[in-house]
Amino acid sequence: MDQKGLVVSNVRASIEGKIVLRGVSLSIRPGEIHALMGPNGSGKSSLAYLIMGHPKYELIEGSITVDGEDITGLPPEERAKRGVFLAFQNPPETMVKTRNILIHLAKMRGVPFAKAVETMKKVGLSQDLLERYLNRGFSGGEMKRSEIVQLYISSPRYPILDEPDSGMDVEGLIAIGDLVKELKQKGSGILVITHVARLFRDFTPDYVHVMIDGRIVLTGGHEIVKLIDEKGYEYIKSKYSPKDEI
């Protein structure tokens, strides 16, 4: 079997004693776009943090592999080296100048810094932000755009975008669409987390998963986006959630 991909197998996990993932499996192959949808608090971000190696999340059962290698024991920086990148939903304020971060990221990936500046222009991010502390006093849209810029220069094989659309205007959504399509073309396996359908005007996911209460209850194609848009999560929950849990 071809082992290429980011594979999450039957993962159960908790944070501070509270179980947040109750047996999740997901297999993202190179060149595929996966959308992970679900209501707020269903465990989507928890899955993203767990894959990236957040120290507060405890894996109780299951495994996460990248191109066949189990990464569950690795620190976040080692996972990053293996091509995993998480664009945060709410990136924290830092005390590091944006310029400094971008220079380091560019160097790590062997791309010229000019590429970062070019990408900033492309996503509509003012270069004034280079001299500011990353995420400090940034607007919601600026944070999302700066996450995209960092993702872009890191050119990860397995990017995870956690709600990249919240706080974004139409131009921002188009920029995300362009990025996702480009990454797909380059052979990245992409996981996009969102709870609304509006993100998918500019690109079409190959697979759509719906997560409810820490489980993926439904997997399919683009038609699920339409279903959610029309009927909402309550409908899916009543129809697809395991009966013993209700």
Place this chain on the structure above:
Amino acid sequence: MSSKEQLLKSFYRDPAEEALGHIEVGGAELVLKGKISRELVEEISRIKKEPEWMRLWRLRNLELFEKLPTPKWIPGLEELDLDELSHYIKPDAPRASSWEELPKEIVEAYERLGIKQAEIKFLAGLNAQLDSETVFLRVKEYVTKKGAIVTDMDTAVQKYPDLVRKYFMRIFPPEHKFAALHGALWSGGLFVYIPPGVKIEYPIEAFFLIGKAGEGNFEHSLIIADRDSYAHVIEGCAAPRLMKYSFHDGMVEIYVHENARLHFTTLQNWSSQVINFNNKRAIVEKNGYVEWIEGSIGARVSAVYPSAVLKGEGASMESYVITFARDGHIKDGGSKAYHLAPNTRSRIVSKSISMTGGVNIYRGLVRIMKGARNSKSYTSCDSLLLDEKSKTYTYPHIQNDEPTAVIGHEASVGKLSDQLMFYLRSRGFKENEALSLIIGGFLSDVLVRLPFEQAALVKAALDLEFSKIGSVG
């Protein structure tokens, strides 16, 4: 120990302690110790063969010292027992004006601290003091040719009594107990006089080395920048790891005349046995400018408040303070600006880092007097807390009597949260690299103002190599 604690512990190095180890530097030819008395003060004055006026000045300060109450607001002084200190230590090394003349052991100490190399390479002058006396003084020829005076304070009392009497402790009078103690026991320090219109482009350095345990160190530096002049003075401090505490009660007085510019940069890197108290004040005349930079890295307890009295119209001060507190150390600091004349400006930027149980206290003052029309003052206090055990306090005092004044104050407290570390690590930075980026980024506004050698020392102490832009190999 948690992994974060281990990370923080491994992050800090003490370049001075590493360079000097735990061996006391140099022997002593003469030590005066014990109870602070009239006899002790007279003896110091006699050894120095001082003129009568200085002897009387010392005695007057002793009287004041005995009368004044111990300041209660300085934390961490409980263990200080002044009567058990050595108040005057004359090192057993002859006064040298070339490195060859000094005992090998002492030269090696200065070599390991990088002082000898800096003196040879670029300093306009160096006054290196070991314990209570200057052991090395050399001034480059171009400095003396321009008429500038760079010497040690004791020599200045003998050779330039008129200049000294005009300024000595008139900028910082004995207004509190430790200032009075300093006035009674002072020894050594740097004296600089820059004549009108003279500019000394390269820095003049005073380097103070406390070589022994149980030492009281009371050096006095007096810098006079006459009209239209310019100079940059660097003050460095170091001590080896000592068996018991030593006490530093120094004073720096600066007089900036009309249109002159003076930069004063301190890198205090005493070892953690030193209790540090320093009295620093400048008076600035019309359109003059003083810049204080205070890098407070070492010492277990430190109380330092670089201040400026903006006396003439258009006078200005900038003060940049970095304080670092670790392992239960207490750093009480902050800058003070007194606006006495119209159109005066002050800018105070304070950055404190607290870790592994360190405590930082910012105690600043901006005082704008009635009539100091259109004066402007801006203070920013940023604190960085690296763990839960450490503390930071900010007490900015603003007293304004002038309705046209514009005063700004900003303060922020940043924490090294798990989320921030995770965020940076998710970008591919190792733990220590992420910490280096955070601390380097936090200090960047002030680090760029430090002279190269001083910036290098701070970076070495705090392992900030990685935070330098483009340093990833």
